[in-house]
Amino acid sequence: MTKKTKDKELSFEEGLEKLEAIVEEMESGELNLDNLVKRYEAGSKLLVHCDKKISEAEAKIEILRNQDAENPEFENFDPDE
Incomplete structure (x- = not known):
């Protein structure tokens, strides 16, 4: 597997961690x-x-938001759970 292929498979968090290491270096x-x-x-x-990963996540959230707008289901949200 090439380095380019490996980088494409990185999660956002892994990419950010590598980027931070490069900046420190x-x-x-x-x-x-x-x-x-x-x-x-x-x-x-x-x-x-x-x-790109952030843009993909935003697009997915927008799709979900639009689906929720068509069929809203509200639940109580407790951030401590």
Whole structure:
């Protein structure tokens, strides 16, 4: 399995975790210019991946919201449960 295939299978949380690690690595000041550019490129790809995952989730929520509007069912919500 290639790295590109693995990145496509990452969850939002996994992608965000990798992105945060890249940012920390870049901010450390220990990377030479070539590696800094490579990490920037990898981070940019992860950012696009995470943005896509968020967009997919928003689209699913909108579909569910529209379905609920047609057949509303209300339940008491207790955030402590």
